[in-house]
Structure formats: C-alpha cells, structure tokens
Amino acid sequence: KAGVTQTPRYLIKTRGQQVTLSCSPISGHRSVSWYQQTPGQGLQFLFEYFSETQRNKGNFPGRFSGRQFSNSRSEMNVSTLELGDSALYLCASSRGQPGADTQYFGPGTRLTVL
Amino acid sequence: AQKITQTQPGMFVQEKEAVTLDCTYDTSDPSYGLFWYKQPSSGEMIFLIYQGSYDQQNATEGRYSLNFQKARKSANLVISASQLGDSAMYFCAMTPFSSNTGKLIFGQGTTLQVKP
Numbered sequence: 743k744a745g746v747t748q749t750p751r752y753l754i755k756t757r758g759q760q761v762t763l764s765c766s767p768i769s770g771h772r773s774v775s776w777y778q779q780t781p782g783q784g785l786q787f788l789f790e791y792f793s794e795t796q797r798n799k800g801n802f803p804g805r806f807s808g809r810q811f812s813n814s815r816s817e818m819n820v821s822t823l824e825l826g827d828s829a830l831y832l833c834a835s836s837r838g839q840p841g842a843d844t845q846y847f848g849p850g851t852r853l854t855v856l
Numbered sequence: 857a858q859k860i861t862q863t864q865p866g867m868f869v870q871e872k873e874a875v876t877l878d879c880t881y882d883t884s885d886p887s888y889g890l891f892w893y894k895q896p897s898s899g900e901m902i903f904l905i906y907q908g909s910y911d912q913q914n915a916t917e918g919r920y921s922l923n924f925q926k927a928r929k930s931a932n933l934v935i936s937a938s939q940l941g942d943s944a945m946y947f948c949a950m951t952p953f954s955s956n957t958g959k960l961i962f963g964q965g966t967t968l969q970v971k972p
Contacts, residue, residue, distance in 0.1 A: 773958050785947065785962035798957040830899055840956045842889050842908050847901035 744769065746835050746848035754854045760821040763851045767814050767835030773797070774816035775845060776808060779830040788831075791816050792838045820853075828855045858883050860948050860963035867968050869938045876923070877933040877966045879948030885909075887953040890931040891960065892922065895945040904946075907931055935968075943970045 747766045755761050767774050776788040787800040791810035808818040814835075820827055830852050834845035859882040869875040881890065892904040907915045907922045915922045923932040935942055945967050949960040 775958055775960070777960075777962075784964050785949075785960075787959050787961070790957050790959060792957075798955070798959050800959075832899075832901060834901070834958075834960075836958050838958065841887070841953050842906065843951075843958055844891070844903055844906055845958055845960060846903060847893070849898065849900045852899065 746833060746846055748831075748833050748848040748851050750851060751849060752852050752854075754856065755823050756856050757823055757825060759823050760819065761823060761853060762817055762819045763831055763833075763853075765816045765818075765833030765835075765848060767816070767833075768846055771835035771837055771846075772814055773836045773838030773843075773845075774810055774814065775834045775836075776816070776818050777832045777834065778802075779832060779850075780826075780828075785832075788818065823855045825855050827853065829853060858885075858950065858952055858961050860950055860961055862948055862963035862966050864966045865964070867966055869935075869968065869970055871940060871970055871972050872937055874934060874936045875938055875968065877935070877946050877948075877968065879931045879933065879963060881929050881931060881948070881950050883929075883950065883952050885952035885954045889951045889953070890922070890924070891949045891951075892920070892931075892933045893947045893949060894942075895947060895965070897944070901947070905933070938970045940970050940972060943968060 775790040790798045810816045890907045894902045948963045
C-alpha cells in the first residue's frame, strides 16, 4: 500500500506570494490533517478534513486555508506569505473514525519564504 | 487544557542498550489516545506505537514498548537494544476522544543519539 505523498517536497517563495501544497492520502483513508513544524513553535495543528468537510481548525490566521476533494486528496493554501511561514508542512491521513485512529504522515513540504 | 510535556531535549544511548524517553500529558478527557512518532533528519514522521487510555496492558511493537502509568499521566517510550538507525527526534502525542477529530497534540520532542 502506498504511503502518504506530498508535493512539492521543497518550495522557495518570496514575501507576499501565495503557495499551494498538495497531499494524497493512503488509499481508503478519508481524513487528512495538516501540521506546521517550526523550530520555535514545534508541531502545530492547522486543520483536518474529512469527507470534503473541514472538521477541525487550529489557531492560524485566515491566510491559511485548505480543501479536500472527493478522492480525499487535499490541498492547503497560504496567501500573502510572511517570513514566519517558513516551515515544514506535514500532512497526515487516517481512516477518520473517532477514537483510536492512527495518523500516518507524509514526507512533508519544506517551505522557505525569502 | 490539553498538553504534552517531554522534559528531555536530548538523550544519548550506547548501541545495543535500552533507553527510556519521558512523556507526561495533561487532559481532563476520560478517554484519549497516546502516540509516539519518530522523525529522522529527512523530516518524515514515522508512527511507532499507540496506547489507548482504556488499555489495561502496556503497548508493545517490536523493540518499542510504552510504559503507561495512567495515575501519573505518563507514557514513556522504551526502546530496547538501540541501533544506530534509532538516532532521530521522537515525539509523544495525544488525541482526546471527546474532540471527535484526529487532531494530535504534540510535545516538543526528544533528540536521541545512539553511539556506536
């Protein structure tokens, strides 16, 4: 079974630009979550999508948005990039069932904002 | 408030020895899940082991075991017979079941270095 894939793996943008990251979950998984990892703040939850609906959202500004498609693939978008958005963005997929439901992570997209 | 605390920023262990990575958690939820993930320098988070709050026995997965002490709210990871490939960052995480979502709350992580 193929794992979670994320594209692109690396991205360099300048302040003010926008960026779209993509995540393809494990086959059969209906939930996709996004996390931001920085040296200062650690791992922070961005949002979770299940069956094309946002099920939970972390404490991030509205510049961060996401969506999920009918095939469970998900994209997240960051508009008006700031230097502080430089981070490793990790996507995780799971079956989406409440309770004990392991999330499996992709390799991440490393975003650098100049 | 839900919180995970990992008090060891860095740890060293000799190859083939066992090592314990500490994790304490804070939650008012009666039901929750606890996870450990490994993050090598490549960045990918690798799932290691899961423990449910209702599980009576400690979880084990190969060389990994979880020392779960519910009353103390601790969920320490034990790695037996350390290997050089175990050198990585290790994260403890929790999900409260009442949230009805998969949101994981992570600790700050522990960097483990295995010495030959």
